[in-house]
Amino acid sequence: GENVEQHPSTLSVQEGDSAVIKCTYSDSASNYFPWYKQELGKRPQLIIDIRSNVGEKKDQRIAVTLNKTAKHFSLHITETQPEDSAVYFCAASKSRGGADGLTFGKGTHLIIQP
């Protein structure tokens, strides 16, 4: 089955700097790659996703890049703010939109230092 590796497990950056979280996946048939943000004690919420026919997608301060050949995708957060502190999960799915469920990475705890 699919295996998703996520790095780093903890990332500490100064407020205003950029943060990058990287994921690799094993199944070349995967075609949907969402990113979820989970604040302490709350539910995971989708922040951005990308499909295999697109190499990059941007939404304000957040961007995701996908390299299908290398089977890796990354989350980029620019101009980080205190409210960006949370655990971020990448995920992958072979089914359109993740209809068969998602395989998640183990998460990255992002800490924004004031």
Place this chain on the structure above:
Amino acid sequence: DGGITQSPKYLFRKEGQNVTLSCEQNLNHDAMYWYRQDPGQGLRLIYYSQIVNDFQKGDIAEGYSVSREKKESFPLTVTSAQKNPTAFYLCASSIGGLGEAFFGQGTRLTVV
């Protein structure tokens, strides 16, 4: 805060007892999912259902059972066969391949 509701938020059970976690959604979504979250482990798929009266095993289905008798409801039973049932359980729903998965607030199950 409607959408997808899990109850209860905290649940305590004695070892050897079966327990059922509730998940209800009013989003008219066809697909529903159960994930288990352990510290440092991310989320792992237990079961999913793409349509009423049908469901499929996920990556860690052993010791769990589900039913999908109504579109709005997807209860999860943690049986006594589950070796390490203490965990945070998250239910999710989606349109079924066309949109994002929305998560409930989760149920924290502690077995003593």
